[in-house]
Amino acid sequence: MSPEMSNIVSFLIPAYIVFWLITFLYAFSIRSRQKNLEKDVETLRMLVEKKQER
Amino acid sequence: MAQTKTDRLGVALIGLAAVTIAVAIYFAFGYAPTADTLSGGDMQRIFYFHVGIAWIAGLALFVTFVCSILYLWRNEQRKYDVIAAASAEIGVVFGVMVLLSGMLWARPVWNTWWTWDPRLTTTAITEFIYIAYLMLRGALDDPQRRARFSAVYGIIGFASVPITFFATRWFNTIHPDLFSGTGLQPLTDHMKPAMFIALAAFTLVYVALLRLRAKVEFTADEVAKLKHEIINA
Numbered sequence: 001m002s003p004e005m006s007n008i009v010s011f012l013i014p015a016y017i018v019f020w021l022i023t024f025l026y027a028f029s030i031r032s033r034q035k036n037l038e039k040d041v042e043t044l045r046m047l048v049e050k051k052q053e054r
Numbered sequence: 055m056a057q058t059k060t061d062r063l064g065v066a067l068i069g070l071a072a073v074t075i076a077v078a079i080y081f082a083f084g085y086a087p088t089a090d091t092l093s094g095g096d097m098q099r100i101f102y103f104h105v106g107i108a109w110i111a112g113l114a115l116f117v118t119f120v121c122s123i124l125y126l127w128r129n130e131q132r133k134y135d136v137i138a139a140a141s142a143e144i145g146v147v148f149g150v151m152v153l154l155s156g157m158l159w160a161r162p163v164w165n166t167w168w169t170w171d172p173r174l175t176t177t178a179i180t181e182f183i184y185i186a187y188l189m190l191r192g193a194l195d196d197p198q199r200r201a202r203f204s205a206v207y208g209i210i211g212f213a214s215v216p217i218t219f220f221a222t223r224w225f226n227t228i229h230p231d232l233f234s235g236t237g238l239q240p241l242t243d244h245m246k247p248a249m250f251i252a253l254a255a256f257t258l259v260y261v262a263l264l265r266l267r268a269k270v271e272f273t274a275d276e277v278a279k280l281k282h283e284i285i286n287a
Contacts, residue, residue: 007162008096015100015158016079019107019151023259026147030266037273044280051284 071258078255081248094163106256114145122208135201140267149181173229176218
């Protein structure tokens with residue numbers, strides 16, 4: 001493998017992979033936080049309704 | 055109905071960002087020519103994304119700065135605090151990517167992963183300043199106090215961003231300067247479209263992420279409000 005090709009495999013491709021990996025992980029973490037909060041909202045709304053019924 | 059419309063906008067934004075990123079990758083690898091040896095040959099192709107990521111990190115911290123000012127100026131409206139916080143977090147994530155992509159370029163071209171060059175050092179300092187901003191937000195329980203303190207910090211902390219940007223002109227540095235063209239081959243006519251498409255693609259990614267992240271903050275507000283309702287019922 002030529003040094004130029006070796007650099008592409010060792011550094012250029014990993015650089016792009018790092019970008020995609022971090023972006024997807026971050027977007028996934030936002031989505032997961034949002035889902036957890038939506039579940040909390042649902043549970044809390046039910047609790048508020050129950051309290052109001054009493 | 056409004057919710058459906060908003061979600062459609064979100065999906066459209068993410069789709070558009072993904073398509074533009076794909077086009078940017080094509081331009082970086084298939085359209086832009088190989089740079090000269092000084093710029094790293096094919097390794098220079100990292101620059102299209104590295105500069106795009108750095109642009110987003112800077113833009114995100116600028117938005118935090120502007121929203122921090124607006125929060126203090128416009129009667130402490132919650133929306134400005136939400137956008138400032140969301141944007142700072144995106145700025146920190148993209149800041150990590152700037153440092154990593156820079157290191158991956160530096161290793162084969164400078165023969166080192168890291169050097170205490172003024173641009174690299176100021177970038178790292180900026181990153182730590184905004185990590186501290188997020189830690190400050192996490193440490194304060196009272197929402198109003200948190201928003202006020204963070205707004206002041208967001209304004210003062212932003213001073214590090216122009217220092218980082220101008221570090222390549224104000225100090226002796228080996229970091230290439232895209233604008234003055236020192237340290238790398240000037241962008242040719244075939245390189246410029248690749249650079250500008252990457253900038254546009256990353257801007258779309260930023261807008262899509264900001265929208266999602268701000269929504270998390272607003273939902274957290276709703277949770278806090280409902281908890282308050284239950285306690286005081």
